[in-house]
Amino acid sequence: MTHSFSSNPHGQRQRDLETFWSDLRQGIDQVYNKENINKQRYMQLYSCAYDYCANVSGDPNAKANDLPKPTKKPMKATNGKQGARFIGHELYKKIKDYLEVYLEQCRAKIVEKDLQDEVLLDFYTKQWSDFRFSSKVLNGICQYLNRHWVKRKREEGNKKIYEISDLAFVQWKEHMLTPLSNQVTRAVLKLIEKERNGEVVNTGLIKTAVESFVQLGLKGNAPEARLLVYSQNFEHHFLAETTSYYTSESMLFLQQNPVPEYLKKAQKRLKDEQERCDKYLNESTRSELEKRCTQVLVEQHLEIFYSEFQNLLDNDKNEDIGRMYELVYRLEPGLKHLKQLLEEHISRVGLKAVQSCQESKESVDPKSYVQALLDVHRKYNDLVNKSFDKNSLFVQALDKACTGFINKNCVSEAANNTGKSPELLAKYCNLLLKKSSRINPEEEELESILNDVMVIFKYITEKDVFQKFYRNLLASRLVNDTSVSHDLEGSMISKLKQECGFEYTSKLQKMYTDTHTSKDLNDRFQEYCSSNPAPNDSLQGFSVMVLSDGSWPYSRPSSEFNIAPELRVIHDKFSAFYDKQHSGRKLSWLYSQSKGEVEWSRGKPKTSHRFHCTTFQLSILFQFNHRDSLTFGELQTNTMIEKALSKQPTNSETKESEIQLSDIVQLNLSYSNRKIRVNLALPLKSEAKQETEQAHQSVKDDRMLVIQACIVRTMKSRKQLKHSLLLAEVMQQLQNFQPSVPAIKKCIGILIEKDYIERLNGENDTYQYRA
Known part of the structure; x- marks a missing residue:
């Protein structure tokens, strides 16, 4: 539909506008009455709105060159600076008035029928859905008005002028939401409460109502402003109602049920609220809703949780522990306390496990001991991985507890x-x-x-x-x-x-x-x-192992030894052979680590035994190949074995005693043993104990050298250092053991005596490196 204008009088123009509005009004009625509008009718209404806006203004201040010249052709729209001036204000006002009347009629139906609760919500959401759709169609019809008159007015700073779709929402808010807000919100909250109580409700009504609050925020505003209607009319009341509901429920449930059951209940409630957010709440509510629920369901009952946590650990209720962790995980301070409780529990269990495997103060089976440590670690490592989701706090608790009872327990205390x-x-x-x-x-x-x-x-x-x-x-x-x-x-x-x-x-x-x-x-x-x-x-079976000097825990022999001629x-x-292979190298034979087997036959018929002996034992036994008895002095002269070594018995069952040079050592011709192979090279218990003590003493001696080297290395790098800083540096650098402060001080004194370092003049707590 097109229109052209000539120099008609003002009255004629006004009648044409009324004609345009009458036709447009009829179309708007069709839109809001949900009548079917085909594409052709839609375009007619669009053209009608266009023609209305493109009419010549009756503004007496308009300049002559602003007025269009008579033409027989349809007028084209301009930017308003030349040609036709837009009279969108009149159309905008008529549409606004129409929406006011329409919405007042809708609200009157609610008042007339006295609708309440779910019935009210059903009517309200249906009206909203229809109104939103119709307003979208109307907005399309009035696009020319939006693009020109509305846009220009807003650019001029008139923020009370809206696009037609936003105008419709503003009118809905003023004439429907504001008067009915309390009733609608109450109806929504009642449905949500019913759902929390396990009743089946129409969540579609809740979703549509909540969406209406969100959509009533105007598009041009900032994100916070767009959600202002939602926040003020619904979210604030919803969160307060949620807090009240779960405060009452949680207190009552804990009075009537054990804590493990409450953990399940709280976990389900939190999950329900997350699903509720997904189903029909705005995403902006999620964070505050979770915070409120956590505060009411978890934080207010933390002391009860802590008391129950120990019982759960004692009874290996790992699933319940996992539930408690998932709940308390939402509160960082709460996790720290659980971590402390877990650490103390693992320490107690570990110390008890070590105590149970201790046979005596001096005897501990290595296998039982290590297995006891592993069992405790395996059990609680599995707990940390599964129930605590490998959380770093609880991994630290496990590590700290294990470090404690593994290094310091009743076994280490008994051995001092x-x-x-x-x-x-x-x-x-x-x-x-x-x-x-x-x-x-x-x-x-x-x-x-x-x-x-x-x-x-x-x-x-x-x-x-x-x-x-x-x-x-x-x-x-x-x-x-x-x-x-x-x-x-x-x-x-x-x-x-x-x-x-x-x-x-x-x-x-x-x-x-x-x-x-x-x-x-x-x-x-x-x-x-x-x-x-x-x-x-x-x-x-002769074989030799050539050991690198300094790598093996053996020292060169300090005395000579006459190897038996049979072995020479x-x-x-x-x-x-070795000298030819490696010129310049010198072999030092470690006879104390050498072993061999010798066969002894006696009697008729002959009975044989094979003795597994050390080289020293072999050399002594070979002395009896031609004589049945020798003096101790003769044996020592022939073999040149040190007196201390000579006291080592050839039979592990022989008791050690003081031997004189004149004492006679006689071959036991009546020796018998059911075993054909007899091991004579077994160490004595006293020797094993002595080796253990020597090993520990060797560690202490080595540590003193390592500490001294670390001090010298540090001082050489720093030149000057205060006593406290030097202690800290040394403790930080030494990873394979924890040096004691007295040991470090002793090493500092040794290095001062050796002139590696010195005290700075006038400052006794500061050391200086001496090049």
Whole structure:
């Protein structure tokens, strides 16, 4: 539909406007009465609104050149500065008046029928849905008005002029929402309460009502302003109602039910509110709703939770513990207290487990001891992983508790030695990796057990003690060829290296390498003997291990020893062979670590025994090849064995006693034993105890040197340092043990005496490095 204008009088123009509005009004009625409007009718209404806006203004102040010249062609819209001037104000006002009347009629129906609660909500939401859709259609019809007159007015600063869709919402808010807000909100809250009580309700009504509050926020406003209608008319009341509801319910439920049941109830309630947010609440409510629910359902009952937490731990109620964690996780201070309770509990359980495996004050089985530690760690590590979702706070609690009871417990107190745990752990590794009469586990199983060992090793504070004992026991396994698997030995060294670094395992790695090098050397020596045969050099099973000096826990012999003539030939032949292979190297024979087997036959018919002996024992037994008795002095002269070593009995059942040079040592011709193979090289218990004490003393001596080296290294770098800072630096740098303050002070005194450092003049608490 198009219209053109000529110089008609003002009255005629006004009649045309009324005609336009009459036609447009009829179309608006169709829109809000939900009559079917086809595309053609929609375009007619759009053209009608356009023609209304494009009519010539009756403004007496309009300039002549603003007025269009008579034309027979349809007028084209301009920007308002030239040609036709828009009279959108009249159309805008007529639409506003129409909406006011329409909405007042809607509200009158509610008052007339006295609608309440769900019936009111049903009517309200239906009217809102229809009104919103109709207003969207009307907005499309009036797009020309929106793009020109409304836009220009808003640009001029008139913020009370809105696009037609927003105008419709403003009118709804003024004539429907404001008068009915309390009734509508109350009806929504009642439905939500019914749903919380387990009743089935029409959540679609709630969703539509809540959406109406949100959508009544105007598009042009800031996000907070757009939600102002929602917040003031609904959210504020909803949150207050939620707080009141759950405060009453939680208190009553706890009075009638145990805490574990309440945990389930609270967990379900929080989940319900999250789902409620997803179903029909605005996302902006989620954070505050969660906060309110957490405060009422969890924070107000924390003291009850703490009291119950210990019971749950004592009874291994891991699922309930997990529920409590999920609830308290929402409150950071609450987690810290749970963490403290867990740490104290693990410490108590760990100390009790160690106490149960202690056989006596002096005897502790390494296997039982380590298994007790592992059982406690495994149990609570599983709890932390599953019930506490590997939360770092509770991982720290587990680590701190394990570090405490593993390093300081009744076993270490009985021994008066904080290095008892690393000693027992090293001995347990020896039981795993050493061949024994029992059936050893498969390699894969052993690998898994060694991984468990490393779990305990991680908590050991005095790792240098473990290193000392492990090195001694590894040396024994390698020298005596009693390792279950050389691959497992290498694997264990790799694990230690990964945990503590290259320096920690450098000697262990060298020892492991020496075994392979020695195997190749023995193979070449056998080839050499085959190519250069000699009489009396064919000792069966002869092999030599060449150990790198400084890597193995053995010292060079301090006295000479006359090796038996029966062993001398092959001994000298290997020495000559090695000198040819490695010129410039010198072999020092460690007879104390050498062993062999000798066969003894006697009687008619002859009975034979094979004795496994040390080299010293072999040399003594060989003395009786031609005589049945010798004096102690003769034995010592012939073998040149030190007197202390000579006291070592040839039979492990013989008791040690004072021996004089004139005493006669006689061969026991009546010796009998049901075993064909007899091991005479077993260490005495007194020797094992002495070796343990020596190992611990060696660790103490080594620590003093390590502390001194650390002090010198630090002072060389800093030049000057105060006493307190030097202590802190040393404690921070030393990772394999925790040096005591008295030990550091003693080392500082030693270094001052050696002129490595000195006290600064006039400042006794400050040290200075001396180059």
